[in-house]
Amino acid sequence: MPKYLQIYQQLVDRIQNGTLPAETKLPSETELMQEFGASRGTVRKAIDALQDKGFVRKHQGKGVFVLSQDAIAFQFNGIVSFSEAHRQMGEHDVKTDVISCDLIEATEELAHLFHIAPGTSLTQVKRVRTIDGERVIFDINLFVTSLVPGLTKDIAGASIYQYIEQTLGRQISYAKRKIEAQPATAEDQQYLDLEGTSHVIVITNDTYFYEGQHFERTQSRHRLDKFQFTDIARR
Amino acid sequence: MPKYLQIYQQLVDRIQNGTLPAETKLPSETELMQEFGASRGTVRKAIDALQDKGFVRKHQGKGVFVLSQDAIAFQFNGIVSFSEAHRQMGEHDVKTDVISCDLIEATEELAHLFHIAPGTSLTQVKRVRTIDGERVIFDINLFVTSLVPGLTKDIAGASIYQYIEQTLGRQISYAKRKIEAQPATAEDQQYLDLEGTSHVIVITNDTYFYEGQHFERTQSRHRLDKFQFTDIARR
DNA sequence: AGATATTTGTACGTATGTATT
């Protein structure tokens, strides 16, 4: 592990175990240099990482200050798949049913979206997520088949993201997300326990590989009252 | 402007005007050093900034690659106030009506939330946003009065964030956001043109100053079909 | 109010390590 990450990790530990409580000032760069036997640049890199992760805030001329812990607890930004998200939550009975896993041909519109030729093969996966006995999420995934080959119903029942990263060895880089409400479709009514609600929350997710290739669009359709999304925004 | 930001800006320009199209490789650090007459550290800082903003991706041993433009167009992350968001969109007839601007006393629950004593003064602002003639957003703001003093109906009708940053001279740092659906309340029905929809989308926003003080909680209640939220997530 | 010290920000230079070509 690089030295700057070691320093970073030790400082994170101190913040998390209360040695460096919220609102207190971190030792100055000069002091940290002496303590860790590192150059100023290395110490600064560690502190920059702390700030990126939301642990501290730097102020020129003043110092570096620890931010309150509860701010960090909120920090589950980033791309998190369904199975990752619910493994952490625990306590809930979660099940995934794969409705279908088919090859389809890209329409004009989808071809344009993925920057591929019309008619190119796409893999379409439809899944229903059941939480505590209620069917509350209906996912429709579309993958560019050439970029994500070999998808099967079995894989779709486990974790597609794990398959992409571990079996295919591709690295997922970033995702664009859109959240909106839409009237429930006939398919929504068929696959979800809507309990009379007229709308669903739709999260459209466009995901990209490290190299910038757009390989997936997913619509995740949630029952209104079972949907919640949190994040942290920085000015 | 610091040198590394000048280099950053010039590279952004080239990416945006097509001189450096997506998927192409940036000049190497050595070449950029010569071109801009800068040290390697300075060039690297500029490239790091490019990567932070999502313009490029660095690969050790390979080079730095330009990411596709449409990924960046999506990049309006961060904390954006209502008036900021709609100034950019243009084309729409937007109006803000201030329903009330009162001092209230913190309940036990609110006191705990803001880490203040029960009974401490809070400023409560209720506003309705009308877009193209329809009342679609109902905002309820709660400010810790001692941290955001002097709020008036007039200020609430313009931009509270601008007042905080420019008049009070305080810097807003980050916000925690939660998005969920809730059944419409009587107040929602009174102030919004609900068009028969039973639920509203509620965005709860907790905002913090640079120093880490929690100074605001806002509930922004949106009509279902007029709500949309986008962001970009990184792995 | 003003000078001085402290603290972070920027910039340069050099050397060595690691991944890819």
Place this chain on the structure above:
DNA sequence: CAATACATACGTACAAATATC
């Protein structure tokens, strides 16, 4: 194996913002 390109680490100097005397 060698060359190329990015990553880490050390050191120095000066600037800018803030705190202190």
